[in-house]
Amino acid sequence: MKLVVIGNGMVGHKLLEELMAANHADLEITVLCEEPRPAYDRVHLSEFFNGKSAEQLSLAAPGFFEQPGLELRLNARAVGIDRARKQVLTAAGETLRYDKLVLATGSTPFVPTIPGNDRPACLVYRAIEDLEAMTDWGTRSKIGVVVGGGLLGLECAKALRDMGLQTHVVEFAPRLMAVQMDDGGGRMLQRKIEELGLTVHTQKSTLAIVDGEAARHRMQFADGSHLDTDMIVFSAGIRPRDELARQSELGVGERGGIRIDNFCRTRDRDVYAIGECALWGGKLYGLVAPGYEMARIVAAHLGALLQRTQAAPLPEFAGADMSTKLKLLGVDVASIGDAHGATPGSRTYQFSDERRQVYKKLVVSGDGKQLLGGVLVGDAAEYGTLLQMMLNGIALPEAPEFLILPSADGHARPGLGVDALPASAQICSCNNVSKGQLCEAVSAGARSIGALKTATKAGTSCGGCVPLATQIMKAEMKRQGLAVNNHLCEHFACSRQELYHLVRVERIRRFDELLARHGKGLGCDICKPAVASILASCWNEFVLQKEHASLQDSNDYFLANIQKDGTYSVVPRMAGGEVTPDGLIAVGQIARKYGLYTKITGGQRVDMFGARLEQLPSIWEELIAAGFESGHAYGKSVRTVKSCVGSTWCRYGVQDAVGTAIDLENRYKGLRSPHKLKFAVSGCTRECAEAQGKDVGVIATEKGWNLYVCGNGGMKPRHAELLAGDLDTPTLIAYIDRFLMFYIRTADRLQRTSVWRDNLEGGLEYLKDVIVRDSLGLAAELEAQMRLVVDTYECEWKKAVSDPQTRRRFRHFVNSDAADGNVAFVAERGQIRPATMEEKRDRSRRIPATVEAP
Amino acid sequence: MHDSAETRSWTAVCALDDIVPDTGVCALVDDAQVAVFRVGERDLYAIANVDPGAGAAVLARGLVGSLGERIVVASPITKQHFDLRTGECLEAPQHSVRVWQASLRDDGQVLVGTVPR
Known part of the structure; x- marks a missing residue:
């Protein structure tokens, strides 16, 4: 089968991933991508302004497009579809034959038809090139305006503000985020945003953009007012890219969008449309999760055609929940289901706290049993719970208002125990991960949220489900009797974090004291160094003083790095990798004198290997005399x-x-x-x-x-x-x-x-x-x-060599000055290295580990 | 000092104060490297100093602690645990080590038996 995919955005790319993962034998895919780079993460596009590069935003795994059967053409725009001949015509004049065609053309930013909208520094916010233009104009501007107070518009406003511009948001509707917010939520959001130094203008209709006086442009509004600005970014919604479908009469909606059925097919059985360009049930879906769902459906459909199987019923698109939760300019905002209470007979509960600037609303069914929707501004902690209640039709508690009211007077908030969720409940909508899949991953060994993300991909796109996924993981581990146990070891029934807290709050300065109060047994090689580290972080006493000495790992006890043969390496500090010629010479002379192997480390300093325990104090005495300090490599x-x-x-x-x-x-x-x-x-x-x-x-x-x-x-x-x-x-x-x-x-x-x-x-x-x-x-x-x-x-080595008690510990035998006969070196590339077991037996090749005569 | 069999079989290796509580030192006893540990104030243990897993003479430099009822030292190289009473290597019994008797003389000297137990 020859498959042509027009568009390599997030949804188009998801389709490729699904198809390639299925390893179809007889499938040749050609992808036309009009942008100069393969698919990237538009959901996190604003991170481009935080220094993320186009490469870092890329969705294509390294080597993805090198797979056989997959061809990506960049800078390649489709300009026509000849459905009779089953061909796609490109701007370069090429024709590509297809058996099946997928349109994943996405959308374009909607730019209102205002005279002057094509002036310089009038931009849109969609592709990486647009962001580059914003950055470019941003450096030459003082004032910036975003036209459109929706999701993307506010994200864009943040970018302008971060560039140091006086930032305005101009919105046609009476409130921000008009689609997702009700009036109360929109007002609260506006107030919070204005506190951050942005200016919001609602109910403003722009008539024209002309030359400004105080700035590059002047926006003239229908109410007679005006606003001068240096740059303008239009973010007033998106329009589906359906030109190809219009030309080839594939059937588009009155207000745009390529009509599709439940399998995402257009009226031509060989042509599919997915993502933002597709119109299903009279609705366009501008979020990534429904787009991914469409991609999975088409991949399954094509897979069934390729395998000629008729087995399981194929997945069908059935609409998608458009609930969202995000952080806009640092403000938590969430909209769930029927946020406006449009369902006939529905009732609402509202809570508003002007001081904390929190607004919450619930929409419930007329009989009060089902949650239909909600709005959260300023604190969206309940989002996960409310969303799952709505999606899974979980019966509401007697007094649903307590779901959003702050808990007081010991009234526990009626939580949705994650146990109440069915295994089929979709937890991560971006990557379609259910509760059941999360639980399976826990059974298979994922015991931290990091491991769970790797195993299931849950929480790796927008991240909104991470708190809920964590709860499910913990509940599942508990259910399986895997003690959710972060105890440090058998001697302390608490985590490192808790121990740190105890040390600080109770001002504990000794391991013995901590063990007596909060532990048992003698301690071990896990808890002793951990506690030694906590004590040092908190009180910074000398690690080798009597009370702390026995807690230290060999490396910390001897202030050097133990090597496989029981010798140590020595690393003096060379801050920033800077060292004087005299310093280098001193290091070289000391290394030569003690017969040490030297190597430059990745951290820009010199490591000297092969020092025996009893040599360490004198080596350090000489390093200290040359002006060096401990490098804490140990x-x-x-x-x-x-x-x-x-x-x-x-x-x-x-x-x-x-x-x-x-x-x-x-x-x-x-x-x-x-x-x-x-x-x-x-x-x-x-x-x-x-x-x-x-x-x-x-x-x-x-x-x-x-x-x-x-x-x-x-x-x-x-x-x-x-x-x-x-x-x-x-x-x-x-x-x-x-x-x-x-x-x-x-x-x-x-x-x-x-x-x-x-x-x-x-x-x-x-x-x-x-x-x-x-x-x-x-x-x-x-x-x-x-x-x-x-x-x-304090330099630990300076302290160690000047304290006779500490210094005495640096000898191999407590009752002899002999050296450790077990240590032996042989020569390699002009330096020493530890002898192997075999070489140790063949004594003739050994290099005596002696000090050069002074 | 009498020349009895009992005194001949012990070697004084150091003063108790030479060993920091809950650490070890290495003593040379009849050409053998013996790791001598002081646990708490007065309890003494002695096992071979060479960690058979690493082939390095380092056990005296390991961290001393307890695992359940056992008193153990963790090898600083392989992190394997050795029972100070029996020399058994908990993770790899084939790497278990020899054990010597250790005791404290009235004058504060640490004694190690000259023959492994």
Whole structure:
């Protein structure tokens, strides 16, 4: 079968994924994509403004279009369909024959027919090229207007505001989000948005756009008023792209849209239409979830034709729920089902709190038994519960108003226990994941929200279902008797986070005290280092002082990294990767004197291997004399801050990357944390320091610094995400202080920031709320905790070599000065390496591990 | 000191104070590397220092703790646990190690039996 797919947007691409996953033998697909790049994530398009690249937004897995039987043509526009000959004509003049054709042409932004709408800096918000144009004009503008106060319009307004423009929203209807909101919700939303510094104009009809006086343009309104602005973005709705269908008489609706049946077929049995261009039951669906559903239906239909099977009934499109929940300009907004109470006989309940700026409404059936819809503004925590109640027809409690009223006087809010949901309940509508599938994934071993996302894809598109999916996971684990147990180990029946809290609140400074109050047994190699780390993060006492010494892993106990043969490696700190020639010479001389193997690390410093226990203090004495400090390579602590040379030397650099890297490294050196922490600072967007692969990445901009967090290289690479942009240096440091301390406070044992972030309920937005917007009111406390650690820093090695009691521990035998006879080296490429078992037996090849005569 | 069989079979390796509570040290006893542990104030244990899984002489540097009723040390390289009373390796019994007697003399010296138990 020759299949031609016109359009490679999100829905068109979903169809390809479904078809390719089915491994059909006799299927040749040609995809025509008029954009210069394959499908990307339009739902998260605004993240382009936060520094996400087109590649990062791409939906095509690497190698996807290299699969046999699949051909993608970029910059290829279909201009005609010859249904009689079953051919598609392209703008390049080519004809493509098809057996089956799928139109996934999407929609175009609707630009009202206003004289002047084609002036320069009058833009739309749809494709990556549009966003590039917005960024471009944004740098040359002071004032920006978005025409349209719907979902996309408000997202677009946020982008303008973030670019530093005075931002206006001009809406024709009497309220914002007129489709999803009622008057009360729209008003509350408007007030919240205006508090953020945006200006909202409702009931404004634009007559013309002409030359402005105070700015590039002037918008003239029907009520006689006007507004001067430098740029205008139209986001006043979308129109289905049905030109091809019109030309070839496939049947379109009066107000546009290609008519389809339940199998998404047009009136021509060989032509399907899916996504925003398709009209089903007189309705257009502008959300991604129904589009994905259509893609799955067409894939199943084509699959059945290819297999010639008549087995199971094929899935049919049956309309879709248009409920949505999102965060607009930091405001939680949700609309469920019949938000306007349009159902005859329906009743409503409303709750409005002007102080907290929360508005909630329920629409219930006339008999009060069923939930029909709702509106939530300012706090949408109940969205998941209400949506499931509506979708699954779960009987409402006696007094449904308590579903939205704040709980008071000990009245517990009637929750929807997730147990009440049927297994068929769809939890993730973007990826069509049911409760049953989530439970199966838990049975198959997914025990964290991160693992559940990987296994089922639930929560990976819009993320709205993550809290509900988490509840289901926990309930299922409990049901299966998998104790939902985050206990650290058998000695402490609580999580690391809880232990941290106990240590802080009860001001506990000793492991013994914590064990006596909250634990049992002697402790073990899990809880001892974890508690040692918590104590160090909180009180920052010397890790080797008597009370803490026995808690430390060998690496922390001897302040060096143990290697496979029981020798250690030594890493002096070279903040920012900067080292003087004299410093390098000193390191080289010490390495030569002690016969150590040297290697440059990925963190831009020198690692010296093969040091025996008893050599460590004298090696460090010499390093300290040469001006070096501990590099903490042995600790679960801040390791390095990698940097490029920055504006000091580089032609492209815009800020002093090395200077900032050194300042950051010196600030956070010695900080103990749940796991190691790696930083980097790049002096420009070329990103030579690879900061987006680090726990904390800082990238210079013309105006200051962009702060990225929770990246990782290693086993499971993860791109860091932009936490805040264009920061001055004091703000940068304040945010990093807060971020690190918040991580230290809440992470699990040995959980890197990347995994912590993947499991963080509320995701990046929540993290921004806590760190940038200080939603928990914790900022000052977190900064003060960091100040204590910074102010009490001491070089552990300086302390260790100057304390005779500590220094005595550095010997292999307590009763002899002999060296460990078990350690042996052989030569390789001019340096030592540990001898293998076989080489150890053949004593002739061994290199004596001795110190060079002074 | 009398030259009795009993005294000959013990070697004094260090003072009790030389071992930080809940840690170990390595002692050379008749050419063998013995890991000697002090648990709490006065309890002493001695097992072979070489971790057979790693082939490195490191057990004295492991973390001491309890698993259920057992008192164990975790190898700093393989993280396997060794029972300090029996030398048994909990995760891989084929890697179990020898055990020596250890005791505390009245003058505060730590004694290790010269012959493995």
